[in-house]
Amino acid sequence: MAWWQMLGISLASGLIGLWFIGIGWWYLRRANPNAVDPGDPGPSNESLVKQVKQTGRRPTGKVQELIAAKISLDLLPRLQQAAVEVRHRINEAFEAKESESQEETNGDLLKELSLEANGRGFVGARKGAPDVYVPPEPFLLNTDFREYRLKDLLGAGGFGRVQLVEELHSNQVPPPVAAWKALSKTAMEKAGMSSNVIMEKQVMAVTKLCPSPFIVSYHGCCQTPRYIYFKMEALLGGELYRTYVKNKHILSGSKVFARYYLACALTAVEHLHQLRVMLRSLKPEDCALDLKGQLKIFDFGLSKFIVDKTYTTCGTPDYFSPEIISSTGHSFPIDWWCAGVMLFELLSGDPPFTSDYPMMTYQKVVKGIKNISFPGTIPSDAKNLICSLCENEPNKRLPEAKGFEALQKHAFFKDFNWEGLSSMTPPFLPSSNEKNYGATEEDLHPCFQSPGDPKDIKNGGQSALVKQQISGLRYVYLTDRCIIHKWVNQ
Template sequence: MGCGQSKEGGAPATCESKANVDEQTYMFLCKVKLLKRLPKDELPALAKQATEVEFKPGQSIITQGEDGHDFFMIKKGTADVEINGKKVASLKAGDYFGENALLRNEPRNATIKANSQVITLKITRQSFMSLGLQDKLEFAKRGAVGGGAAVQAEVKPPCAKSDGDIALIKKALQSNANLNTIANLDEGRMKAMCDVMWKEEVPQGTALIKQNDLQADYFYVVQSGSFAVSKAEDTKEGQSAEDAATAQLGTVEAGGSFGELALLYFAPRAATITATEKSVVFVTARHQFKEILLKANEEETKQNLNYVGRCEVFEAALKDSEKKELAMAMLEMTFSKDETIFEQGEVGTQFFLLIEGSVNVIKDGKEVASLKATADKAPYFGEKALENKEPRAATVKVTSNTARTLFVDQDTFEAVLGSLTELVKRGKDGTTVVSKVPRKTAADTKRFGVIKFKDLKKLGLLGCGGFGAVELVEETKNGNMYALKQLSKGFVVKSGMQQSVMSEKNVQLMCDSPFVVKLYENYNSPEHLYLLLELALGGELYATYNKRNMWGNEPCAKFYVAGTVFAFEHLHSKKIVFRDLKPENLLLTDQGRVKLTDMGLAKVIFGKTYTTCGTPDYFAPELIASKGHGFAVDWWTLGVLTFELMSGHPPFESATPMQIYAKVQKGINTVTFPKKLKGDVEVMVKGLCHANPTERLPMKKGGIQNVKNQKWFSGFSWSDMESLSMKVPYAPTVKSKKDMKNFSANKEDMPPQVPYKDPKTGWDKDFATSD
């Protein structure tokens, strides 16, 4: 771009290049969040690249939808932030916008328009790249939410409410757009919320919610009074356009409501909300709201139980409690007309109940029966698969336009209830205990209990997450290298993450795949828990993509997506749902192989689970709506990952979680696919991100093979990928087994180290595999 011409906003009035670094430019750069992650001694050279560009009142500096190449900081004047033609924020001197354009091509998500004479400092991506700064950035991870808060918040008895109170609460619930994004608030649910609410008086000046508070468990409806919403931002420091657009400052008056994100999951409060006068609020807690949503899901379980209860194969064998367990463990699978549910002669692994539609049973090429689901009858087939994996005796083919089935496989059945053969022997009135088949741990059990904590030497920090820090360690006896993840027990307890941490350990013990980071030992000290993990020195995929500008690289995307498919195949075979896929949780080995890491939100499930957790950019619609979720959420996240690797940003990206969730609920078909995502890859992404979990590619007949058969993977050798013989598309530079240069960690990102006070519950007693 030449002097006197702005590529994105038309011709500016003047343009002046700064030859020397002045103090103001340097100070501006020091305030930018992205640039704070650069070594400070790199900023003077970058400041020399800044050019001064002036814009007239009413002139667009950048335009929504256009590809971005330049980063701007406002030196003088004010500008408006517009999204879809609507003003959402104002910017002033010291504020900045377009920082992502320094790293990658992606459409501008807002228009910035000068509303006075504006003087900006501009840095181009070309200048940024020419200084090699993308290699020196430390990239912050997108944090996961939820998964904790094991300790229920205190609730008070509901208060009496007048007809006027009830009308006010219902109107407040109906008018809260964010709340209606996360829940279908019908009359019954609104009444249930109203019924459990209690009343609290709030004196003037009281901060009912404090920004960053971890005690974020309540939702409020204002009966009387007024509240001010504020954020603890230092206005002298400057803010990004995104920060300005999401500040949401203002007031909440009588009939308004706030705190709805707390109903969805555990996360620190985003703002401070203070009573500006004596006020009264109605209150409800997260777990009360979740219980209301769960009651709707109970109807689905009751219906499934009704089907199971009428199935003769279980009538004589299962007690009522066991029938309910089975009903909760069964999953839904849908089929289309003329589709074969299973073929005669194939090895059977699943039992089916037909709950909608009709099928023909064909033996040796001849139709021998026709089955149809009715309100009173759910025909079943494939029951022998629950006792032994013998060949199917017949073919079952769909004759209706669609057919809905409930199914369970032998592994799930035996893990939940035990052997069907033994259950039949016992009978529903028997007293003999039928043992459940335990889940297998990792095949290589010899690797546990042999590496002592005292033999580990810490060499440096590899990375930091929301709850743990990871360090490079050496086993001094033999020079073997590992990654040691450290968790503050005090912070775990404070955040209610005890159950989640134990689940992470148990899940890791079960995993044994070349596409999943291995666990070697666990340790337990007075203040910390430790996981000794397989080392992958090639770096984190998210940082690698940003530093190498690999977004849109198709061979790389196919390689990493395929590796994730194999990781999920392994996890799902062990009934583990992962729930937190993102480039940050994919690591590269020194040879460039890809491995899934961080089992913090992973969980063994049979049927559905109901904890809302994950990374907001990757949330599936059933997570947002608290409808219960299963393995289908992982396939949704694979679609989001594919989109992000090919475009540089996730498909539902927005400034706030609630804005993301609103887009997710509108569906993948409302997303604009960039050029690199047209054609076969778009078909695959939409097949993975189907709104209906049962319609996602691997959840249909054919399973994971449906992904492997996608046209986008045409010519891709899945066997070479699985055997680790495929040539890697990108080989990271790793000079030695102690080379940490592919990682950049900042001690400022260390999670809180909270002093541990033992609650004497013994929650951590089984954590260690070695001392």
Template sequence: MTPEVKLSTSSGSEAITWPSSRLGSYSSKPHAPSKDARWDAVGRFEAEFGQLGLNDLRFIRRVGSGDIGSVYLVEIKGAEGCVFAAKVMDKEELASRCKESRANIEREILEMLDHPFLPALYATLDSDRWSCLLTEFCPGGDLHILRQQQPDRRFNEAAVRFYASEVVVAFEYLHMMGIIYRDLKPENVLIRSDGHIMLTDFDLCLKCDNSTPIALVKDQATLTKNSLPLCTVKQTPLSRILPNCKLPNIYCLRPRRTRRLRPSHHGLIDIVAEPIDTRSMSFVGTHEYLSPEIVSGEGHGNAVDWWTLGIFMYEMFYGVTPFRGVDNEFTLGNIVARAVEFPKEPAMPSSMKDLISQLLTKDPMERMGSTTGAAALKHHPFFQGVNWALLRCTTPPSVPKAVVQQDVEGKKEERVKNNVEYY
């Protein structure tokens, strides 16, 4: 699914046109376990009544609002207790603010995703005036709210490591899909019912073409250096990768080879996939999280995501972002000119300080992750002991209370009218 990208010479903004589509309840990308009650509820409804529409949803309460829509807790009529998050957008409002393309970007990207730390899109619902994305409801709220509930309004080292590691894995998948996220912040990291995270809000994403390079790298030492992978191919399904190796010290998968490598002889193999060839001139993001290359207007690529991860980790540990000024103008000046400073209290572990320093390198080409991506971060000492293959089996720092029927029903007078026109 490749978008058409046109750059405006006057403003540098992107006009992106996506092919129209609708997601059925039985998608080829199920996103969630087969026993997910939400998929069953959508499937049963459409099997009995046909295509799901906005009038088939019962709106319970509003749970949040953003730049281009409001999010509601909803349930399908006749399937009480099975709740969803519905992001509702006014098409007329989007048109008046020239933001239809951003809404389309989010929809099309959600239809592509199939990852445990990213949202499942159960259905897309449209009417003459409204557009709605039906996704998973996360009862734990977002990390911004959860951080404010912690002692001293900050997370400890273990919690930062847990949430940062799951963001790293989510970024790794997005970058492999050719998507640059560009809007990481605690407000966009939701807490699922099991305590694990889910990224949200994909309207600022940049979707690349199909030229994302994929490399299979054996030598872990190369992952700590910001040099381009030595063996790359165009993005294709992993089962069909046939790299053209030119150097003998890089091992690549070859067809019909089934012998297992011995770690003692060959070391570990990492898949490196970063959309390093894509550049954008857009000024997008949240001020305190903007990277120097976005502020300076020199164009940016995938390295902006690794910069935002550094800001994210700093804020999670200290409770504040590192470059915040008295206003947005001072903040942007600090981002470009001021070196990152680490307060003495609370004392930050040296490994975390080193990782954040490398992520907050001003030069995007020297920034950790800019060329070898998540593979470089996974080998950093701060993440020592993280079992990346079994990350979802790790016990989360906080598990939210389960949503019970009383929470869904609430008081009658508190329920919103079941008519989108009143929103």
């Protein structure tokens, strides 16, 4: 048979195959009218609401980062009430901001917030695009770095640094201080973590509108050509991990201290879950104390608004849950797993699954917490709580199976005053006469050590390069729809 005959037969076979595929697709669409067409831009806000009311289920299309997840008919009244509460918070916040004349707003921000407050969980990013949920924006920062003085380096790691900064022109004694977290745009872009920055900003924005005494206070964000800045409350009591290392003879193995710190962390996690935020990174290094000794979660670099499950592998191997390792998708229960691991570490000094090699750690995690040998420093009620939080099946973890109240009533928290937790005198008071943080210049990512790197917040901002940045960018506001790689080298 000639080559041209074989080619003709192949083409004919291909056309016949495509015809059968088309017939099959038509039949499936006819049999299941709710099937999703990949080319369909997605339903409108009105049709989504109608679909939820009629079916009591989430929309069949892909819903991106929707806070009002797991929608069912019995939840709709609560979601509507939550929307009303958010609207009141937004109005109060903007009125306070306007009266103080400290920050600015814009029409787009108010428009998006009003849409969200009116209960419209979906906001179209652009005409014809799938509807997405846009969490409330943080407040603007009207920032001139020459108005600040750098005092110290609070933290360093990953692609960021955290600096302690005080205001130069203030009548208060001592002057107000804040923590400025800087993230390198170039480093984040090269690592493919641009979306993490946007997500972190969104999460912190929501915690600003719906605060918790156990979550660091967030003031807003701004940018320079090289960096993205988050302004936050300065937690001068130091990281919980460093606090335990420095005061090991007092804190390590103590049920009193561990119970208080775990209660603060659990309350913060439950608050985040109510806001549809999965923290995904709960460990002593992500918690810090203020000078009164109260614990607050401060790192949201891996946090995420979620609908159902997410599949990104991230976090600290010692705190990986079985669903992270198996890549079967993870959700809110991962935070309860981390809480159990953290309690084990606070009472024993090391995480339960720690090993010299990551693969050995993963094997221990998969085998389960019940195969771990508990040291004598962990009492029986604490062991029971750790095991109930570190169930291999996510749905069997105590708060998921029986609710947060069941966690509060666990024997480990017997006679613990949950209602008075926020006003409780912490069991440990950090020293105010010494540094409770230990970051050094050597800990900084190379992007903060390169020659010619502008010291944005140093010596009153006297660098000519810094002045050039300030002149055009001090009022620039980070919007969710900015693409970080467009900012690099601008």
